[in-house]
Amino acid sequence: MPSLCRDCFAHTEEPRRRCAACGSARMSSHAELFTLAIAHVDCDAFFASVAKRDRPELASRPVIVGGGQRGVVSAACYVARTRGVRSAMPMFKALSACPDAVVIKPDFAKYVAASRQVRALMEALTPLVQAMSIDEAVLDLSGTEALHGAPPAVALARFARRVEKEVGVTVSIGLAPNRLLAKIAVERDKPRGLACIGAAEAAALLAPEPVTILPGIGPAFAAKLAGMGFSTLGQLQSLDAREAMRRFGEDGPLLVARARGEDSRPVRPERETKSxxxxxxxxxxxxxxxxxxxxxxxxxxxxxxxxxxxxxxxxxxxxxxxxxxxxxxxxxxxxxxxxxxxxxxxxxxxxxxxxxxxxxxxxxxxxxxxxxxxxxxxxxxxxxxxxxxxxxxxxxxxxxxxxxxxxxxxxxxxxxxxxxxxx
Structure with a gap:
């Protein structure tokens, strides 16, 4: 079971709880760790992290980025999240849940500047970088091992350290054989995480998960699926292509494929602006x-x-x-x-x-x-x-x-x- 230390970047083909080189407990271990090449990078609580970077006295304080009693939460640091604060929550509810929070107005100029710094570090890893939002992107590091002198997982761990040192924020990374699994993986280990989902384990790992774990399935669609008897991905996985089309129309087979962790979308460096x-x-x-x-x-x-x-x-x-x-x-x-x-x-x-x-x-x-x-x-x-x-x-x-x-x-x-x- 290959292992990687995310602090000193030492890596071995053996599973380890602590790094033999530096003693760190920040170890990532996975059977496919050194062969996976699609990464989803997500800046941790980005807006709040930028605010804390510029105001170190707030490091241990709950921070909410937003404005006014009638506004909504743009972002919340992890301290505030432990109190129940979530993005898009009405501000009055957030302050009721966390009355001692420090509320900071958004500063988009700072966020854009930090985002560009992170993006530049991503593009030093691979030209195949597709921005998904101001604070997340998907990368394809296939074929870059000779360039970096290390597997993608090691290059990404070094990248995460550079972001912390040069930009002052932290990132979490999901590593997988495709974009869908990388997105799901990044949500499994935050903040400062590096999580892997391999092709061999994908279907079994996803089977017990609720359908809402798939990007794009919101409460309304989830309720519709539940009414049809599908509340977990495993229930969707059991359908063949013909039955999926009968139940869900032309998009049915794609829905079932995604439930199994299958995704053929390439990483496209340029994404069309839709609105x-x-x-x-x-x-x-x-x-x-x-x-x-x-x-x-x-x-x-x-x-x-x-x-x-x-x-x-x-x-x-x-x-x-x-x-x-x-x-x-x-x-x-x-x-x-x-x-x-x-x-x-x-x-x-x-x-x-x-x-x-x-x-x-x-x-x-x-x-x-x-x-x-x-x-x-x-x-x-x-x-x-x-x-x-x-x-x-x-x-x-x-x-x-x-x-x-x-x-x-x-x-x-x-x-x-x-x-x-x-x-």
Missing amino acids: ISAETTFDRDLAQPAEMQPLLWRLCEKLARRLAEKGLAAGGVVLKLKTSRFALRTRHVRLAGPSRVPETLYAAVLPLLMREADGTAFRLIGIGAQPLVEGAKADHGDLADPEAPRRAARWAAMEALRARYGDGAVRAGRGLAGPAGRR
Whole structure:
């Protein structure tokens, strides 16, 4: 049974509880440890870890990243998690469960900077890095043993140490023969973990697990499966392809294959951007459009910047509203031509807001670009909208002034009034 010390990187073909070289108990042992090459890397409690990195006095304190009594938890450190705090939990519930928590507002500039550092260290291991989010990615290290002078597991352990030393956060790693199993493995040993799932053991290991362990199976689908008599992966594994298709349609055979731990998806270095959006939660419920319009304008500005950063434009705009009772409303409008100028986005989405402002109290507003199109196609103007290039030029001039003199150098009047909102 091969073993690896995650502290000094000594490795042996024999199982060990402690490292013979340095005495560490942080040993990883698995029959396929030195042959597995697909890794899922997840930064541990990323937002909270960055906050603790920059404020060492919080090292042992429960930390929640979020904002306001009406907001939700963006992230919670492991100390806070032991008290029952979870991501996406309403802030008032989180503070009720952990009243001594230190609440820190999100700082996305810091998160992006740290994420880029981690990504650079990943790409030093292999060019096959597929980012899944700001704090996790999947890597294919097949064929890299000669480059690193060690199996992928050893290279990954060294990588984890470099991340801790150079970025100041920790990572957990799942190692497996495919992406699905690597994702499941990384959840089995956190924080600072290195967990393996091999091909030979996959089906038996997954059989007793609930169906919700599979990525993409949420509460609603799980309830539907339970109603059909499938609550564990083992129950799904028992179906052949024909029966799976009869019960679940064309996606049935794939569902059963995933229940067995089978996954043929390659690691793709570039992942298509499917959506770009921005939203904010109000500090208090709002019903009057005059109060929401300034926040809507600021969201249009934020969306325009995010589109520009990705080299994309909006072919249409989606309005998202959440009522005080958490009911969701979404409305969509197609643009006359692709755009990434706030003025154009705002003019298209404002009528949607006015139609929905029927006296209902709302707690959240958001906008998104849908569909996404190439940025090169944006704001050229035509006979129907000859002013589009001028609007784009005005926006570019404003952004240039902000870049040089700060965000407060120039502002549009419609964004100055209105109540506060968050993210």
